[in-house]
Amino acid sequence: MDHAAPTTTTAADWAAVHTRPDFVELRRAQRRFAFPVAGIFLAWYLLYVLLADYAHGFMAVKLVGNITTGLLLGLLQFASTFLIAALYSRYATTRLDPLAARIRAAVERGEP
Amino acid sequence: MSSPLLNIGIFAVFVVITLVVVFRVSRGLGTATDFFTAGRSFTGRQNGIAIAGDYLSAAAFLGITGAVAVYGYDGFLYSIGFLVAWLVALLLVAELLRNTGRFTMADVLSFRMRQGPVRTAAAISTLAVTFFYLLAQMNGAGGLVALLLGVTGGVGQALVVSVVGVLMIVYVLVGGMKGTTWVQIIKAVTLIAGAFVMSVWVLARHGFDFSALLGAVADRGGDAMLAPGKQYGATALSRVDVLSLGLTLVLGTAGLPHVLMRFYTVPSAKEARRSVLWAIGLIGGFLLMTAVLGYGAAALVGADRITSAPGKVNSAVPLLALELGGPLLLGLIAAVAFATILAVVAGLTITASASFAHDVYLNVIKKNSPAAAASQVKVARWAAVLIGLVSIAGGIATNGQNVAFLVALAFAVAASANLPTILFSLFWRRFTTAGALWSVYGGLGTTLVLIVFSPVVSGTRTSILPAADFAWFPLSNPGLISIPLSFLLGYLGTVLSAEPADQAKYAEMEVRALTGAGAEKATGEPA
Numbered sequence A: 001m002d003h004a005a006p007t008t009t010t011a012a013d014w015a016a017v018h019t020r021p022d023f024v025e026l027r028r029a030q031r032r033f034a035f036p037v038a039g040i041f042l043a044w045y046l047l048y049v050l051l052a053d054y055a056h057g058f059m060a061v062k063l064v065g066n067i068t069t070g071l072l073l074g075l076l077q078f079a080s081t082f083l084i085a086a087l088y089s090r091y092a093t094t095r096l097d098p099l100a101a102r103i104r105a106a107v108e109r110g111e112p
Numbered sequence B: 001m002s003s004p005l006l007n008i009g010i011f012a013v014f015v016v017i018t019l020v021v022v023f024r025v026s027r028g029l030g031t032a033t034d035f036f037t038a039g040r041s042f043t044g045r046q047n048g049i050a051i052a053g054d055y056l057s058a059a060a061f062l063g064i065t066g067a068v069a070v071y072g073y074d075g076f077l078y079s080i081g082f083l084v085a086w087l088v089a090l091l092l093v094a095e096l097l098r099n100t101g102r103f104t105m106a107d108v109l110s111f112r113m114r115q116g117p118v119r120t121a122a123a124i125s126t127l128a129v130t131f132f133y134l135l136a137q138m139n140g141a142g143g144l145v146a147l148l149l150g151v152t153g154g155v156g157q158a159l160v161v162s163v164v165g166v167l168m169i170v171y172v173l174v175g176g177m178k179g180t181t182w183v184q185i186i187k188a189v190t191l192i193a194g195a196f197v198m199s200v201w202v203l204a205r206h207g208f209d210f211s212a213l214l215g216a217v218a219d220r221g222g223d224a225m226l227a228p229g230k231q232y233g234a235t236a237l238s239r240v241d242v243l244s245l246g247l248t249l250v251l252g253t254a255g256l257p258h259v260l261m262r263f264y265t266v267p268s269a270k271e272a273r274r275s276v277l278w279a280i281g282l283i284g285g286f287l288l289m290t291a292v293l294g295y296g297a298a299a300l301v302g303a304d305r306i307t308s309a310p311g312k313v314n315s316a317v318p319l320l321a322l323e324l325g326g327p328l329l330l331g332l333i334a335a336v337a338f339a340t341i342l343a344v345v346a347g348l349t350i351t352a353s354a355s356f357a358h359d360v361y362l363n364v365i366k367k368n369s370p371a372a373a374a375s376q377v378k379v380a381r382w383a384a385v386l387i388g389l390v391s392i393a394g395g396i397a398t399n400g401q402n403v404a405f406l407v408a409l410a411f412a413v414a415a416s417a418n419l420p421t422i423l424f425s426l427f428w429r430r431f432t433t434a435g436a437l438w439s440v441y442g443g444l445g446t447t448l449v450l451i452v453f454s455p456v457v458s459g460t461r462t463s464i465l466p467a468a469d470f471a472w473f474p475l476s477n478p479g480l481i482s483i484p485l486s487f488l489l490g491y492l493g494t495v496l497s498a499e500p501a502d503q504a505k506y507a508e509m510e511v512r513a514l515t516g517a518g519a520e521k522a523t524g525e526p527a
Helices: A010-017 A020-052 A070-108 B004-024 B032-040 B044-055 B058-071 B072-102 B106-110 B117-147 B154-205 B212-220 B236-255 B257-265 B269-300 B303-308 B313-364 B370-374 B375-399 B405-427 B433-452 B479-496 B505-515
Strands: A062-064
Touching: A010 A070, A010 B236, A010 B505, A020 A070, A020 B072, A020 B236, A020 B479, A070 B072, A070 B505, B004 B154, B004 B313, B032 B154, B032 B257, B032 B313, B032 B375, B044 B154, B044 B257, B044 B313, B058 B072, B058 B117, B058 B269, B058 B303, B058 B313, B058 B433, B072 B106, B072 B236, B072 B257, B072 B269, B072 B405, B072 B505, B106 B117, B106 B257, B106 B313, B117 B154, B117 B257, B117 B375, B117 B405, B117 B433, B154 B212, B154 B257, B154 B269, B154 B313, B154 B375, B212 B269, B236 B257, B236 B405, B236 B479, B257 B269, B257 B313, B257 B479, B269 B303, B269 B313, B269 B375, B303 B313, B313 B370, B313 B375, B370 B375, B405 B433, B405 B479, B405 B505
Parallel strands: none
Antiparallel strands: none
């Protein structure tokens, strides 16, 4: 292995941290956000591509001026990407980072 | 239409500035961490700008804009996958990878597996993706000079490809990851600034009214420019191909080794996250500008003039620059396009050389011996020279042929071989060595086989071998088949393997990935 651990953390230590309640909580919190949101944005993107692919008439409807449904939905893809990035940033800073920092400090002090 | 001397002069200024910067930052590249990751000393913002510089290739700037100019909405549709893809990197990959790896993608894939076979597989996939991408860029450099500098002779183009290759070798040899990163930062700033100025100009010509711009597009090219279907909607099959392409783009980005390697250049997972946030903002803004530029070119230049120009769709941006600001703006934009190629190829070269030195040489051949560890930077430098020379030869040999499919192929391999394996490694406790090998080789093999037997290679007038016809796979983009198949193979390889997953290593990997405990620290001074 070439993962030069800076501390002398042993396999038993990692296993002990792995079952700590706050680690279990951290993993659950990370997955609870990342998995559903990933599912949602992938589905929303694929829905958009399918509409652009098969619903030409719908996408060509002019809504305001020369802005078509297709352009609006495309711009909404940009907007939803920026929004999800901002929401994740806030969630990670408030929910994930403090837990991670606490567990990391414990591991590096050698007290899992 | 252009004044080659002016274009070359502006480009020379860019080269001189980047070389000065690369030489100035090149002190203290002794250790592997310095050479491969710049001492992990870049901030999230710097790295985010560099990611944009690494990711936004000349194909993105000229190709997407040209596609919007000629095909209207379908070009815009194509651009969106390149942005949404970053959410995969943000939510599922960037931070966990930063915390578990050191230099390469293979570090993460092999973390809890048998080193030799998994690292070999990951290195083969890394080298395949980077080589396809590199060849496409070098080939593009030849085409670009024909378009921008009026160099049409074979010898002249070969010379330009060689200059690009030599510069890229110098950037990597002298500056390592630090120098390469600064080239990417300078390039990203010039590219985005150039696109911004042109976008504002285009909008100003239409009274800062986007709807009015679209009206001018529709007057010239018809309402079809504002809705999907012009490029992709021809047949039932081409519609399935679009879906396949979309899936490939959205899942491929977070599996591109040169993108992944950039996450090691920051001191922590939090900075890796910040990098992606910056990258999303910059790439998103840039892609919105390409839509404005593309529609601007459609309105002000016209699709017919673009398609009859020497570079076809790629000439939309230069023609628009000429229309807006005359030869001086064209010269600036031409130089930006070149800078774009230089920064991308340098990033690819350092990624490939790092994978060769760290994965193949140190960990597979030398079994991670301390003596070999000390010489891995030297090996990486030699690898960079070799890769540079091979890509120069490849760029010259394929000159004049259309190898644009190589970029799509690189994304397809990244999405099929790399991403499923990364996700299984990070999130699936039971995933085994056999599963990893099945998903990497299965994804890589399926992608290559399907491409070889697709219309890209034979069977149509636009194929690489137009005279032959051995195509039985109808899609040009294999992702729709190869990506799910790779996930399935990773699953089957795991449940059918005799050897169970190493639970102790999984516990260690998960704790490291999520908390950053024991992760590689920054060693360099702040850049």
